Amino acid sequence: MPIVRGGRGNYGEAVGILTLDTIFPRIPGDVGNATTFDFPVRFAVVRGASPRRVVHEQDPALLKPxxxxxxxxxxxxxxxxxxxCGFLALFQQEMAAAVGVPMxxxxLMQMPIVQRMLRPxxxxxxxxxxxxxxxxRVLAAVGAEGVPHVVGGSQDAPDFYNVFVQNRDWI
Incomplete structure (x- = not known):
């Protein structure tokens, strides 16, 4: 049995990260900045997947790309x-079924697990x-529809919202 298979141009990138099609800066600590990790990662930008289409429109046409x-x-x-982007929770089941690696x-997938760690x-x-x-719909897609929670949205924090949701190219 082979130890390493050939056929790829790159090796050692065990974690793949799907990114939205954005222009905002990805600072260290952001999952979209490779320096956040102390191991190599591989990014794939999904063209046309703007924050607006993913967050606000929750566009089902984005599932295929x-x-x-x-x-x-x-x-x-x-x-x-x-x-x-956590709003991609809507695609969890279909995406997990389409690949042979953990997706x-x-x-938000952590909500049911965290609930079991808390007092009632x-x-x-x-x-x-x-x-x-x-x-x-978003919560149901990851099995969190019945999990007690409170929500805070960045729409009330214009500095964050204008950059990361409105896709401004500077912080």
Whole structure:
């Protein structure tokens, strides 16, 4: 049995990251900045997937290009794939079914696990790009529809919202 298979141009990028098609700066600490990680990652930009189309429109036409990009990351050797936007939770089931590696579309996937760690009187706090866009469909897509939570949206923080949701090219 081979130790390493050939056929790829790059090796050692175990984690693939699907990014939205953005122009805003990705500072260290952002999942879209490679310096955030102390190991190599591989990015794939999904062209046309603007923050508006993903967050506000929740455009189902984006599913196909996200699946294709995930399959490309898998073919490039990535052994797990994630995204830069939690609203891609809407595509979790379809994307996971389309690749043969673990697929993590959203940190919202952690809500059911975290709930089990809390006392019954505690709730989960969710910070999101826009609280109105975090609707029951998004939560249901990751099994979090019945999880008690409170939401804070960045629409009330114009410095954040204008950069990361309105896609401004400077901070």
């Amino acid at each position: 996200f699946i294709e990009a995930a399959q490309e990351l898998e073919a490039a050797g990535c052994r797990a794939i994630t995204t830069t 993590f579309t959203s940190s 009187d505690q709730v989960i706090g969710v910070l999101t790009a826009h609280s109105d866009a975090l609707n029951p």
